[in-house]
Amino acid sequence: MDSEFCRTPLVLRGVSFSPPLFCAPMAGITHSAFRRLLADFGGMGGVFTEMLSAKMVVHENAMNSPWLKRRPTDGRVIYQLLVVDTRELTQALDRLAPVAGEGIDINLACPAITVQQQGGGSNLFDDPVRLRDIIRVIRAHHAGPLLVKIRLGRPTPDWREVLHDRLRLLEDEGVDALTLHPRFAEESLNRFPARHALHAELASETHLPIIANGDITGIDYARERMDVFASTSGLMIGRMAAARPWVFAQWHTPGLTVDRVEVWSRFCRYLEDDFSPEKALIKLKGFTPYFARNFVFGHTLFAAVQGAATWLEAKEKAGQFLAGPQPLIRDISLSGL
Ligand SMILES: Cc1cc2nc3c(=O)[nH]c(=O)nc-3n(C[C@H](O)[C@H](O)[C@H](O)COP(=O)(O)O)c2cc1C
Incomplete structure (x- = not known):
């Protein structure tokens, strides 16, 4: 993170996310209407869609689907996929192609039981063979930025080694950046704080740009932790963006007042x-x-x-x-x- 707090754009495969401030994927929240509201205020360099099931996307038409549609005014939109296997994945990517050129993100973090039972989210993070197959298919069919969103993995004594292996896999298979939400797989947002103190150590393990996520409430939060975010390339805000969709605008204009x-x-x-x-x-x-x-x-x-x-x-x-x-x-x- 630059000393100006998110002024250096994050450029992935020629796509510039400027500033490198992102609205988090949030199921039920970051739909097209919310993205429109967010864009009215501006201030972020990208917004993630809510998690979209690849199996559902196959049946959607990007031009009129309420799930896939986007407005030219939305800014950069990264489409987050809940993907569990490679079946029909190329068809899903074809459906996304008209809208998702600026980025596809794979959800490797979701702790929800229903998602894990399907084999998605943190369950896919746990399965390197399946994960590699899926990334290969996406990388072969999508020329734009490919991101993943991860947590720290399971809280086992060897979690660092497991995470290290996954970072190698992501690098080897052509992923461009990752969002790191530094909680363990099933830690709730309320009972455990995000472990941002780990960023320096984990950033030294990978050449992939890291977008830090978890508990970030605005520029004051980032400023107070300037040292822990020094090694990251971007910041992502979730819940505070839902509470205050102007949080990104306020990042640049602290005195902004909103009706x-x-x-x-x-x-x-x-x-x-x-x-x-x-x-x-x-x-x-x-x-x-x-x-x-x-x-x-x-x-x-x-x-x-x-x-x-x-x-x-x-x-x-x-x-x-x-x-x-x-x-x-x-x-x-x-x-x-
Ligand atoms: C209502 C809600 C829905 C969420 N849905 C998703 C999702 O679809 N995909 C995902 O990767 N994370 C999802 N998350 C997690 C957020 O992206 C983010 O990692 C988490 O809220 C921590 O960031 P924050 O402290 O800035 O809110 C969701 C969180 C909330 C509160």
């Missing part, structure tokens, strides 16, 4: 543009726990939206909450999210 009520209304409009009322309600319910953290009485907004049976009810109840003068929280805590 939360207007942001909420705009996001609702964007959801309506992209999704049916039923789907929009589900997505609003996914977003609200994060956004509600902006308000001292945000639990009221949270409860109103979670309890709504329809899109219109959610909008109306949220509107009632936001119509009043709502005191804001200055420093949001990620605890419990």
